[in-house]
Amino acid sequence: MSGKPRMSGARAALEHFGVPDADARAGQYAARKQAMVVRLIEAGDFTAYPDALRFIIAVKDAGIAVAAASSSKNANLFLRRIRLDTFAREHGISSPSLRPGLTLLDFFDADVSGRDFTHGKPHPEMFLTAAHELGTAPEAAIVLEDAAAGIEAAKAGGMAAIGIARAHDADLLSAAGADIVVTTLDEVDLAALSDGQLATKR
Secondary structure (H helix, E strand, C coil): CCCHHHHHHHHHHHHHCCCCCHHHHHHHHHHHHHHHHHHHHHCCCCCCCHHHHHHHHHHHHCCCCCEECCCCCCHHHHHHHCEHHHHHHHCCCCCCCCCCCCEHHHHCCEECCCCCCCCCCCCCHHHHHHHHHHCCCHHHCEEEECCHHHHHHHHHCCCEEEEECCCCCHHHHHHCCCCEEECCHHHECHHHHHCCCCCECC
């Protein structure tokens, strides 16, 4: 999806605050906001969810291929700044999948983030492309999503979906069709996942 989400978001923010000529000013606002976001990312002024990093390391150690699929044009900037080797050392994680200097971006087997797809979520195009680049059939793929539109996209593509309720929106994710909903990825049963099943730890 080109710059449409960024522009529509900028327009919505300006309209929310009652700024006159929102349409005319949206481009300038979006550009300034983007510059600020890039500065924050480059300064390391953000924190990755530790449960997500633990999860992806464990999944890779189990021999499961992983792809990054985000409509954000900033996704790769974030992923490149997250050092998995440093995270593992700080959290006492030993993993055969890690090597010195490894970033989260390096860790993915495929990456379709920030591409200009014809259709955005809830259309499954982005997730179907990610599965194709992994060499995985859609019905064997599992999507992790924290937004209802993403869950809908996964299900529209014939994929399983784990809803991550980080914003107290478990009911919304369930209603969108998530196979399981968790508040942290530490709740996902990794042994079941290795067998192709979705379950939460008892």
